[in-house]
Amino acid sequence: MRLVGPIMSGRSSSERAGPTSVLERILRSYRPAGFLPVLLTVLLVSFALFIPNFVAVQNLLNVLRSSSYLVIIAAGQMLVLIVGGFDLSQGAVVALTSVTSALVMVAFKETFANEPGLIILVGVLAGLGCGAIVGLVNGLCVAFLRISPFMVTLGTMSIATGCALLLTSGIPVYGMPKSYVEGFGRGLWLDLPTAFYLAAAVVAVIWVMQNYTRMGRYILAIGGNMQAAIVSGVPAKTYLILSYVICSMLASVSGLAFTAQLGSGQAVINAQLTLESIAAAVIAGVSIKGGVGRVEMVALGAILLLTLTNAMDLLRIDPRIQAIFLGIIVVLAVALDELSQRRAALV
C-alpha cells in the first residue's frame, strides 16, 4: 500500500520524496490524518469540561451506540464514494431491511416456535438479502448501463422506500424474538453496547481490506482514474459492483442492529440518514470525485457528528437550530480541509 498508494491514486510526487528530518516525518504522517483527530479531541475535552453530564457513563454509552450505526453506514458510503459514485439509497435500504427482517421473523414465529435462534437467523438473512439485491441493482446499473450513480440510487431509493411502505402500510412491525431485542439490540457486552462491537468489526475488516488486499488498491485505482485502471488490467466492473453491494449490505447491517434496538420494524426511519453518512465521509476527507478515503477517518467523522449532536442536545439546543449548526460545520470542515491541502500543495 505504501509503495503503490501514491502511484495508483495519482497523488502528487511530493509524497515520494525521501524524508529528511524528524519534524518533516512527523508532519508527513500527520498530513493524511488531517485536522479531524485534533478537532475531535479538542471538542471532547471542552465538552467534558463545560457540559455537565457529558461524561456520565449513560451518556457516553448513548453516543457510542448511536454513532455505531452511523459508522457502519458511513463506511459503506465511503467505499462507493472512493470508486467515484454515490449511494442515496442507504437510508431506504435501512428502512427496507428493518421492515423485511421484522416481517420474516414474525412470519416464522409459529414454524420455529421453540428455536428463537433459527427465527433470528432467517430474519437476519432476509434483511441482508434486501441489501444485497438493492446493491446489486445499483452496481449493475452503474457498471453496465453506465447510468449516473446519483440517478440510479435516487431511483432505487424511491423503489426501496415504496416497497418498505407497501409491505407495512407504514405501521411498525412488532413481535420479534425477545432474545434478539433484549440480548442483541439493547444488550451490553463487557459494559459496552453490542452495536459498538459490530461497528468496530466492520471498521477493522474494511481497514484490512483497504490496506492489505488487492481490492483496497483496486477500488482506489478505479476511483482515481477508471480508464487507467482498466488498461492496467483491473476488473473494474466487478469491483465497482462489489463496492455497491458491500455498501448496501452495510446499510442492512446497521438497519438490523437499529431494528433490534428499537424492538420493531420501521418503514419510516430518519430521513437524514443518507445525507449524514455522506457528511461523515466528506468531513473525514473522502473525496466526492473518488480515489481518496480511509475508513478509520470516516469512523472518526461519524463520531464527531454524533458527539456534536449529543452536546447540543445536552445544551438543550432546539433540533431545528442544530440542523443549522450541522450545515455550517460540514461546509467549514470541508473548506478548512481544502485550504490546508492547497497550502500543502504550495509547499
Next chain:
Amino acid sequence: MSEASISNVSLRSAAETSRHRRAARWGFVLLMPLLIVAMALAVSLVEPRILSLRNIINILVQSSYLLLFASAQMVVILTGGFDLSLGMAVSVISVATALATTGLAAADAPAWLVFVAGLAVGLGVGLLVGAFNGLFVSLAGINPFVVTLGSLNICYGLATTISGGRPVFNVPDAFTRPLYDGTFIPGIPIPVTLAIVVAVFLHLLLDRTVFGRALYLIGNNPRAANLAGIPSKRYLFLAYVTCSLLAAFGSLMLTARTGSGEPNLGGSLMLESIAAAVIGGVSLQGGVGGIVPAVLGSIFVTLLSNAMNLLEVGGYVQQILLGCVIIAAIFLDRVRATRA
C-alpha cells in the same frame, strides 16, 4: 486521380455522418415529446379523463411550477454541479414571504406595498442562499454537493425555526392574486403565463448572452474555459445565484397558490427538480442542456403522477414506479447520448 477519389469518398462519408448526426439529434429532440404523447394516449384508453380540457390545463399548471425548479436546477447542472438545497430554500422562502406579507397586511399596509415586500423578501432570501452556495463553490472551490448539503441543513433549520414548524396561514389576497388567482391573458392561467415568460427569458439568457454560453463551456471543459479567458469564478457564482432566484420565484408562485407559508413545501422538490431536468435530457456531467429539456422533463414527470392519480394507483406503488421510470429514462438518455 486516386487522391481525388479518396477525398471524394471521405467527403461523402463526412456528409453522411453529419446527416446521421442530424438525424440522431432530431431523434434526441423528438423522443421525449413522443413518449409524452404515447403515454397520454395509452392512459386515455383506460381513463379518458386524462385528455379532458380541464385535466390538460391542470397538468400544464402543475408542470409550470416544476418547470421553474427544474430550470433552476438545470442552470447549475450545466456547470457540472447541482443544488441539493433547492427544496429547503423553497421552504424557507415560502415561510419568510408569508410572515412578511401577513405582518404587513395586519398593519394595514396598502396592497401594492404588501405585494412588493413579498417579492422583495422572497427574492432577497433566494439571493442570500444563492450567494452562500456560489461563494463557497466558486471562490473556496468546494464540491457543490457538500456546499449545498450544508445550505440544505441551514435552510431546513431556518424554515422550521422562524415558522415554529407550523404553516403560516392567511397570506393576503394582495400577494396571491397577481401570482395565482387573477387574469393576465384571458384563458391562460397565470402560473402558465409566468412559466412561459421565465422560460423565454432563460432561453435568451443561455443562448444569446456570453454568460449563458460560458456556462456550457465551464460545464464541458473548465480548463478550456479558463484558458479562453472566461471569468469562470464569477460566472459560476452567478449561476448559483440565478438558480436560487429562479427557485425563489417558483416558491413565491407556490406560496400564492397554497395561500400559506409551508415549512414542508420543498420536501421532495430537490429530487423532483433534478429528476425532471435529467429525464428531459440535461446531463449530470455538465455542459448539455437547455430550456427545452427542462420543459419536456417537467411535463413528463407531472403527466406521470397525474396519470397514476387518475388510475388510482396507491401512493406507495407510485413511489416504486417513479423510481423505475427515473432509471429507465436515464438509461434511454445514455443510449441516446452514445448514439449521437
